[in-house]
Amino acid sequence: MMRRLVSFLLLSAAGGALLAAGPVSAQSAQPEAAGAGAPASAPVTLPLGLLPGAAAASQSETPRAVRHILPPGGARLSGEMAKRSWTVTLPEEGLEDAMLQIGYENAVMVAPESSTLRVSVNGTEIGTAAIRSSSGITDLALSVPNGVLVPGRNSISMQASQRHRTDCTPNSTYELWTELDPRRTVLTTAGPAGQPVSTLHDIAAIGPNSRGETSVAVLAPELSDPAVAETLIALAQKLAILTRAAHLSFEVVTDADEMPDQAALTLTVGTHERLKQMGVAAPSGTTIHPGIVGSSQEGVPHLHVSAPSLKALRAVLDDWTWPTAENGPQEQTTWPATNAPLLGSGESIDFAGLGIPTERFSGRRYSQEFSIAVPPDFYAQHYGEATIKLDAALSREVQPGSRIDVYVNDRIASTVPILDSGGGVLRQLPIRVSLREMRPGPNLLRLEAVMISEADAVCAPGTTASETPRFAIYDTSRIVMPDYAQIAQRPDLAAFVAAGQPYEATTADAPMPLVLGLQSGETIAAAMNVMGRMAASAREVRPVSVVTPTAELDTQSALFVSPAANLSPTVRDHVRLAPPQDTGWAVEKTIRLALGRDRANELDEWRESLETSPIRRQFQELSDTLNENFDLSLAALRLVPGEAELFYPDEEDTLVVVQAASPGGTGTWTVVTAPSPEALRDGSADLAQRANWQEVSGRLSVYSASAGSITNLPPMAVDLVPTQPLSLSNTRLIVTNWMSGNALAYSLALALACVLLGGVTLALLSQLGRRP
């Protein structure tokens, strides 16, 4: 480790902003180098002697504060051009002499002489480096000029421009990537680690650990009381909004001895008395304590909420003013917690507004990502088409056969071939983008221009390094949303994860009923994970009341968080989950095969035997053809939706989120369940990561921790719940979307209208004109 850091110092001293790879011998030691070994909390204190900031001679010898930047899993910059941005929340003080360290590795095919990584902080470019680390992780250290960083939210962007060493085909650009290591990509500031934490703003600045997690340890001795649970859930939501952490996870214990020691924040909640018993310093008597903010000896921030009685605890948070969203008021036109502009029905935005600059591009695959959001009651997946009106120019080099592709949430949504040879200017070229993959909340769109040229076909040495622009895009291009239908669907987990729909209407007077199957720390932590993420997505705290299931719930919208064994059978049956003993979640593994799985296997066998019959095969071929050419599945031809089948979770499934209309039909029930309390807590924490959470959709969503996968099941039958007063145009579009999704119903409606009209026309004709 010493050698590694020495070389680091030397290079940064000599070469200014740039750092090349260290000696190969040092590479193997690297994983521990930059903080993975440090406690999983931030800020982290580095040993004095190893201070990397020594490049700046003036630097004081106090320990530097280190903040991890990247979300869980790190980040990847792929293709010829890629850009990623992250937000770091910084405290009010100690922002001087900041250094940005970047640990990265790139594909062998990336040509170092023509590939660069550009780094900017809050819009100020702080350095550019050649991408030349194909044989292992290399650390770059870039100093951030004083004044660039600000207290509160800061944006760090990295933009890679990569070219292939040997190949000139558009396909070869998929071989280009640069990966950023979350453990070694950090922002270090002079601000001493472990400085006193005194305000909630300081808590907002708790960052993720080297794995991208922000974990909160909670001590709540009286958690069996609903008031404590409700307070905890309210706190979880406030913290989620405050920190905007990509991966906020909670752990709740009742005993101080059980407190995990690697938390980014600790939290104590309870009565003065009880907390005192636990050895937590707390006021006594009748004072209602709004919360103490401080930090432990290790510098871990601490938040304390206590009251003389459990009843009074509820009032604590109400009286406590939390900082609202930073960086000024949230703009109404963007989706909460993102930069994605919210595009209403018929609205449009130009590329400048999306943050896409006018730029020129010399490679063969231009790629630009941007986000747009639609409201949770967006209902145009089946028929809608947005239009990108593209202002662009192509150079003479670009040949026919080139194309412009648009992806929505990584699925292809449009391909426009470029038919003219000899380049030209595309003025407001309409590109129709299918909204099939569009989901409530923010959506990631990618515009790609794939260009074919004579020079690439020849691919003389150095072709890829050419900087002659082939493609130019102008920020006057626009994306125009169609007039789309707006009505909520039930079930619709996508709307649930995007905006907490349909629980948005909950107020303090009518809190959202939350049913905890078990009053355990794990279950409450799971509820905190889910509600915290929900609040972060919607940027809004939703009051909850912890209740036990009663008949009243049948007509209400409610959230159920429970281990499978503790889930009431009525609720379980209602949301079509198989009894746990019949599934892979059974405690006794031998029993589980007895019923459900076997029956399912039998069915599969039947299906297989049928598939070999020629009729079946032809049917399958027809189905495939339709699917291929018209994106039409035979399932879309069902007239009467079948009932949702019982779901049998697998042994590998960690967590299931399932939604259904409440038995009374007027509310929505969402159930979060897992085989065990621990799985419930950990699974919900994983699923509540921003990246995972956004993938949940449909009626039922399964998260498997071992595979790291999320599987969604589409709903069989969907209720439509009006979200706005009925208007003719909205009704028309709602009918359009419904009919587009139920093609057979559309055909039959059309046919029925024809039959009636034909009949009445005949009757009328026999009354009109001359009669035989």
Place this chain on the structure above:
Amino acid sequence: MKKLVLWPLWAVLAAVMIFIVTLPISLQAQLVGSVTILGGMMLMKQFRPDGAWRLVALAFGTALVLRYVYWRTTDTIPPINQIENFIPGFLLYLAEMYSVMMLALSLFVVSNPLPPRPAHNMKALKRLPTVDVFIPTYNEDAELLSSTIAAAQAMNYPKDLVKIWLLDDGGTEQKRNSDQILQAASAQKRHEELQQLCADFGINYITRSRNEHAKAGNMNNALEHSEGELVAVFDADHAPARDFLEKTVGYFEEDERLFLVQTPHFFLNPDPIENNLGTFEKMPSENEMFYGIIQRGLDKWNGSFFCGSAAVLRREALRETGGFQGVSITEDCETAVALHSKGWNSVYVDQPLIAGLQPATFASFIGQRSRWAQGMMQILLLRRPVFSRGLSVPQRLCYASSTLFWLFPFSRLIFLLAPLCYLFFDLQIFTASGSEFVVYTLAYMVANLIMQNYLYGSFRWPWISELYEYMQSVHLLPAVVSVALKPRKPSFKVTAKDESVSQDRLSELSWPFLLIFGVLLLGVLVTGYRLYAEPWKADVTLVVGAWNILNLVIAGCALGVVSERGQRRVFTHRVKVSRRCEFRLGENWYPGTVEDVSDQGARVRVVGATAYDAIAGMEAALAFEPHTEGLVGSLPVLVRGTSSDKDMVTLNCRFAPQEIVHRRLIADLIYANSEQWLEFQKARRRNPGVLMGTLSFLVMAIRATIRGLGLFARSAIDDPAERGQLNDGKRA
């Protein structure tokens, strides 16, 4: 009363239909919808093609057409800032919308046509009206006229109530005193000859001083000199059947406000297209769609109109409008517009009661159609029947349908050229992907074909309309344009119907068709090249290429049409008669049966004679019991051929009339039984269905293309000068 319920109900259902049809549904749903609807139409056509189900099927088709219109309007027109695409694209759009509008008008007119009216019994009438029979003539020869006059005289009606008038416009004073001495001499000769003919027949000859207002003026002149209550009009080559008056005059007693009883024009000879494609005996004639369905449909809305001949009109009504109208060159339809707007009624009798001849050469066919097109355009522009106050709303729609139809040259030529815009000039005039094209346009086309088949199935086979329209468009376009520019300019040209073609030759109007065929063929080559060189837009190229090939098939078929088939004489259909007769061979009379007759001759089967008794070229005579009272005598014939089996000899004879009485005997033989004509028509009225119809059209088109190209090749090898002479001779 029922109407009060039905109208709002219909309006609501129509609104629901519009609502469903204008939903911007996804392509997938449209695919399923199109397949379902087309499937439904096909099923209904198989099992329940009539009555309410017919209307349901038409509603199905309408729904698909409306879907197409909605999609076409909202999604496919090129952006206006691409002006080179927008202009042709918008023209194509207009042409398509014109076609849709014409389909809508036809649907209105023929959605529920009146069934043929029951036959009238003249004996049941309280009083028989007096009738003037007008036979206007301009340049027809005496032989043709005598056959028409003889048939008119043979009509079953009290002799004292009928007056027959020959209205000679070829022997007017103006013509006889022409400065051109040759013309004057021939007019004078004609004047005298026809006067003699009329005297021989015992009918009235009438001519006038000046040839003003063409046929309308001629007939108005006759109106002034006659006073019958009813006026029957027969063109010089339209010979009436015996029962013509019997079956028509009764309607005038039923309805005092009736001004017209129109009957179909039935032709014994094929038109040039039928002749050159050889379809006359197999396929319904072109005009059967009009007389078999459209006039019946018009009749439902009291909108059937006068077609210049084969009709009876009420003098009182004509007097109200000052006689026949002469603003346009189609005085017939114009007269009907005038009288309909005065609140007079018309009736259409769906049974051929006259038999006539139609143009035999392509050039004369085009000449006739040019007159109709120009005349109807004149009515559209000068009479504006759509805005005429006197007409009922249905009548306005009927006349809109009849007149706007003649704008087809524009749309037809646009459809022809549109694919070339893409193939040759790379213009994107129809913005749609290949799959959209399949789901919307193909479905629309199939629905359209099925609807046409529902409407006109046994009267018009698939693609025949397209062929006729294409054949006419090339030459009609300039005619229609010139009317649009100068509506009062066109003058009446009499259609020549007695021309004939002696040997296979190319029509003098053939060159544009060869040119177009060549260009379209080039288009096919370009399609192939583009598929090879520009694979990235293969889907659009395939669709456009297929469209171009469809045009090529029609253009190829047209080559066969302009390659006129040679005939010794005007080919006419033989009508079966089965009439007992006596046949004289030499000195002996043998009993026999007249099997069938044409206007030129008859086939007789004789018992007792042997083949040796009859020699080709031999003079013979035919005697039979005439239907006409007081007609006696035998008909001289020439034997042209014989065949024999066992104890029967079949003789093909040609009539050799020498006297008037012979003409009348021929007329008695040919025009005795109008039922036979109906039988003949019915034999051709067979609905092959869309699929078989399309296939048979394809086969016919390929044959015609080969024949046409062969003739073009031969005529190119032949001495061009000689060919020119031949054509000049024909024109003279």
